Amino acid sequence: MKQPLVSIIIPVFNAQTTLSKTIDSVTGQSYKNLELILIDGGSTDGTLNIIESYKSVITYYSSEKDAGVYDAMNKGIDRANGDWIYILGSDDELYSNDVIENVMDRDLSEVRLIFGNVINTEKEHRIVPQIHRSSIGWQLIFRNTIHQQSAFYHRTLFEETKFNTDYRVLSDYAFHIGLWRKGVSSLYLDKTIAKCKAQGLSKNFSWPLYEEEIRMKRHTKTGIPAWIRFAIYPISIAKFLLKKTL
Numbered sequence: 001m002k003q004p005l006v007s008i009i010i011p012v013f014n015a016q017t018t019l020s021k022t023i024d025s026v027t028g029q030s031y032k033n034l035e036l037i038l039i040d041g042g043s044t045d046g047t048l049n050i051i052e053s054y055k056s057v058i059t060y061y062s063s064e065k066d067a068g069v070y071d072a073m074n075k076g077i078d079r080a081n082g083d084w085i086y087i088l089g090s091d092d093e094l095y096s097n098d099v100i101e102n103v104m105d106r107d108l109s110e111v112r113l114i115f116g117n118v119i120n121t122e123k124e125h126r127i128v129p130q131i132h133r134s135s136i137g138w139q140l141i142f143r144n145t146i147h148q149q150s151a152f153y154h155r156t157l158f159e160e161t162k163f164n165t166d167y168r169v170l171s172d173y174a175f176h177i178g179l180w181r182k183g184v185s186s187l188y189l190d191k192t193i194a195k196c197k198a199q200g201l202s203k204n205f206s207w208p209l210y211e212e213e214i215r216m217k218r219h220t221k222t223g224i225p226a227w228i229r230f231a232i233y234p235i236s237i238a239k240f241l242l243k244k245t246l
Contacts, residue, residue, distance in 0.1 A: 003031070003032075003033040003104060004033065004082070004083035004084055004104060004108070005033050005034070005035065005081060005082040005083050005084075006031070006033065006034050006035075006082050006083070006084045006085075006086060006100055006104065006152070007034075007035050007037060007076075007080035007081060007082030007084070007085045007086070007155075008026050008034060008035070008036050008037065008086050008087075008088055009037045009038075009039065009073060009076030009077065009080065009085065009086070009087045009088070010022060010023070010026075010036070010037070010038045010039070010076075010087075010088050010089070010090055011039050011041070011069050011072035011073055011076065011087070011089070011090065012038055012039065012040040012041065012043065012047055012051070012072075012090040013040065013041040013042070013043055013047075013069075013072075013090070014043045014044060014045045014047055015043070015045075015047050015090035015091060016043075016045045016046035016047045016049075016050060018090060018091035019047060019050050019051070019090050019091075020050055020054075021093055022088060022089070022090055022091065022092060022093055023036070023050075023054050023057070023058075025088075025093040025094040026088070026094060027054075027057045028097045029094065029097055029098070029099065029100050029101070030097055030098045030100075030101045031098075031100040031101040031104060034100065035059035035060075035080070035081060035082060036057060036058050036059050037058075037059055037060045037061070037076045037079050037080060038051055038058055038060075038061035038062075039061070039062055039066070039072040039073075039075045039076045039079075040061065040062065040063035040064075040072075041063075041064075041065060041066045041068075041069075041072055042063060042064055042065040042066070043063065048063055051063075060079050062075070067165050068165060068168055070163040070164070070165050070167065070168075070171040070172075071165045073087055073162075073163050074162040074163055074165070077158050077162055080155065082155060083154065083155060084104070084108075084114075084152045084153065084154060084155065085152070085153045085154075085155055085158070086100075086151070086152050086153075087148060087149070087151075088149060088194065089149060089196060089197075091196075091197050092149055092194050092195060092196040092197065093194060093195050094193070094194055095119065095192040095193060095194055095195055096192075099191070099192075099193055099194075102189075102191055103116070103152060103189060103191070103193070108187070110185055111154070111185050111186065111187045112153075112154040112156060112157055112184050112185050112186070113136070113151065113152070113153060113154065113157065113179060113184050113185070113186040113187070114151065114152040114186070114187045114189065115134040115135075115136070115146055115147075115150045115151045115152070115186065115187075115188055115189070115193075116134060116150045116188065116189040116190065116191045116192065116193040117131055117132060117133050117134065117147075117150060117190065117191065117192045117193060118131070118132045118134070118147040118149050118150045118192070118193060118194050118195070118196050119131055119132075119192055119194070119195045119196070120132060120196060120197075120198035121195055121196065121197055121198065131192075132147045132150065133190075134146045134147050134150045134151065134188065135188065136176070136179070136180050136186050136188075137180065140173075140176060140177050140180050141177075141224060141225070141228055144170070144172070144173040144176060145176075146172075146176045147196070148172045149193065149194040149196045150193045150194065157179065157184065161175075161178070163175055167212055167215075167216055168212060169209060169212055170209075170212050170213055170216050173213075173216065174216050174219075177224065210236040210237070213232070213236055214232050214236050217229060217232045218232060
């Protein structure tokens with residue numbers, strides 16, 4: 001069976017303390033039909049020195065000021081040649097050396113989205129689960145059930161649209177809602193794909209996160225049903241208050 005090319009994209013900004021482990025988790029994979037793409041947002045620490053030291057195993061990298069992490073992801077997608085695209089945070093790691101081999105070792109001819117599980121590390125909020133088991137379905141209306149670091153996207157999913165850079169934190173959520181509404185063929189694998197730091201705006205449940213969620217879900221192009229769009233403000237306030245008390 002032919003091994004599809006997998007493009008691994010790492011968006012980077014000032015990640016000198018974590019980037020080496022992230023890259024090592026990719027270069028140590030038993031699956032060899034990979035390309036590694038790093039998109040740096042103009043780091044000012046020692047990140048560029050680390051990238052330079054790995055130049056022999058990096059397929060492509062760039063360093064320039066960007067419009068945020070989703071802009072970097074889109075730049076990486078534009079450079080990707082792979083049949084499948086996987087996006088890894090610069091402070092995250094693939095779970096084991098055989099992760100990609102285990103994901104790709106099957107007939108994927110009818111599948112356009114693959115997802116599995118992620119282990120959350122260094123949690124800042126107790127409501128964040130130790131293991132995130134991704135899923136796709138109506139629950140996406142209320143929360144992002146697909147952890148991006150658990151997901152492999154077929155390159156055709158980005159032919160019509162990429163990540164919306166108007167959103168700072170939730171563009172992958174909006175993208176996943178769109179995939180669900182389109183009925184994209186998907187496959188869940190009960191396998192741990194990555195270890196990810198559960199930190200930052202998306203995991204501390206501060207009000208700016210919910211402001212962006214309200215704006216995103218009220219946008220008609222997201223495909224959220226009309227009754228949810230009208231009710232999203234009180235729903236988001238309730239979610240915010242509930243999570244602040246837990």
